[in-house]
Amino acid sequence: xxxxxxxxxxxxxxDLRFGLGVAVRAVIIGVMAFAAVAAVAAGYYATxxxxxxxxxxxxxxxxxxxxxxxxxxxxxIDGLTTEGHDRPAPRRGFRQMTLAxxxxxxxxxxxxxxxxxxxxxxxxxTDNVAAALLVIDVTGEILSxxxxxxxxxxxxxxxxxxxxxxxxETAERLMDLAPGARVILRLQDGRAxxxxxxLFTAEARAYRLVSLQSLAGELDAVELKAWQDLVRxxxxxxxxxxxxxxxxxxxxxxxxxxxGADPAEVAEAIEVIARRSTGLMSFVERYxxxxxxxxxxxxxxxxxxxxxxxxxxxxxxxxxxGVDYASKVEPASLILDADPDLLEQALINLLKNALExxxxxxxxxxxxxxxxxxxxxxxxxxxxxxxxxEGDPEAAFVPFFTTKQGGSGVGLTLARQIxxxxxxxxxxxxxxxxxxVFRLWLPLG
Numbered sequence: 263x264x265x266x267x268x269x270x271x272x273x274x275x276x277d278l279r280f281g282l283g284v285a286v287r288a289v290i291i292g293v294m295a296f297a298a299v300a301a302v303a304a305g306y307y308a309t310x311x312x313x314x315x316x317x318x319x320x321x322x323x324x325x326x327x328x329x330x331x332x333x334x335x336x337x338x339i340d341g342l343t344t345e346g347h348d349r350p351a352p353r354r355g356f357r358q359m360t361l362a363x364x365x366x367x368x369x370x371x372x373x374x375x376x377x378x379x380x381x382x383x384x385x386x387x388t389d390n391v392a393a394a395l396l397v398i399d400v401t402g403e404i405l406s407x408x409x410x411x412x413x414x415x416x417x418x419x420x421x422x423x424x425x426x427x428x429x430x431e432t433a434e435r436l437m438d439l440a441p442g443a444r445v446i447l448r449l450q451d452g453r454a455x456x457x458x459x460x461l462f463t464a465e466a467r468a469y470r471l472v473s474l475q476s477l478a479g480e481l482d483a484v485e486l487k488a489w490q491d492l493v494r495x496x497x498x499x500x501x502x503x504x505x506x507x508x509x510x511x512x513x514x515x516x517x518x519x520x521x522g523a524d525p526a527e528v529a530e531a532i533e534v535i536a537r538r539s540t541g542l543m544s545f546v547e548r549y550x551x552x553x554x555x556x557x558x559x560x561x562x563x564x565x566x567x568x569x570x571x572x573x574x575x576x577x578x579x580x581x582x583x584g585v586d587y588a589s590k591v592e593p594a595s596l597i598l599d600a601d602p603d604l605l606e607q608a609l610i611n612l613l614k615n616a617l618e619x620x621x622x623x624x625x626x627x628x629x630x631x632x633x634x635x636x637x638x639x640x641x642x643x644x645x646x647x648x649x650x651x652e653g654d655p656e657a658a659f660v661p662f663f664t665t666k667q668g669g670s671g672v673g674l675t676l677a678r679q680i681x682x683x684x685x686x687x688x689x690x691x692x693x694x695x696x697x698x699v700f701r702l703w704l705p706l707g
Contacts, residue, residue: 298317394410403420455475562597569591580628609630612702616647620697638705687703
């Protein structure tokens, strides 16, 4: 510590001596210049010549000192543009400048190292994900592609339409996709991929981030799960209907063969068989409704008009059920690109489910909102009811699953299909204060 203090004092004393030296040289140059002029005026040309030589020598020394500062700054600026952050050599008399430059380069080195660490992590992350990622400018030029895109699609820098795995039509669809929209596309080799697009800006320019995720394994697993759920539901419903039908039919046949059947009992048995058969037909009809959902015919739909219509339709039901109901649209001028009939049907299903969930509660409340979030339109229905099943919340989306007595079990399934038909999605989450919130996301037109 004592050595450091002495060293610092020595540096300060060196700076002081350097400054004094420059000042003294400047004064001497001035005096000698005056003397040289006087010598010339007096005719002492030899003396004037000697003084001129001395003045030039002093000027050269002064210029050298100024040049040292100039070189120090040049080395500093050069260090800003090199990854190694070359430190300028210490210059006598420039201690404060040298320390400031050294500190600045040290901080810059730390910042650059942190930036490079983040870049390395991001490159490792993008190169190790299974999805193909492409950064595209507004003209459709590929600026960057991760390893999956290079190896799986053959993507390199150039037009998106030139990627071997993409047809011209597929490339055009990717450029036309709205931010946040998700669609399933087919590659040239027949593979199915889930495509999603996001927008971002850098250096005042807009870019598209395209994600193409293979659905081969994932789709097989989802399809298998869907078939398993369907078989489970069909078996359950049919067994419920056919078991009593079989039992009564066997009993009725035995009595008829014995010849002692009471006509009233026969009629009653036939009525039971007819009733259960009707129930089974109703089940089949509900299943047909799920498979025959029409395509979405989108128009520009003011969100305020949609919400106002739902308020008129369901407001009285909410009031009769003692439910505190409110709705809002932000911004009020929000325009949706949607099929009004299908979208209204989806929201009616969600609002009726919410009404049933809170019915009978002293603090029953249902909220409907429409706003813009994450560059998408989102319609939100939330309630403060008991929430979704604890064990498997996703079971609510299984066709014909219901926890309500007399429920059809198709409302949420239809709502999700309508969202998908619009290129959107339907998700749900538990509210921290109790209840559930459903969000129906739609691409902005």
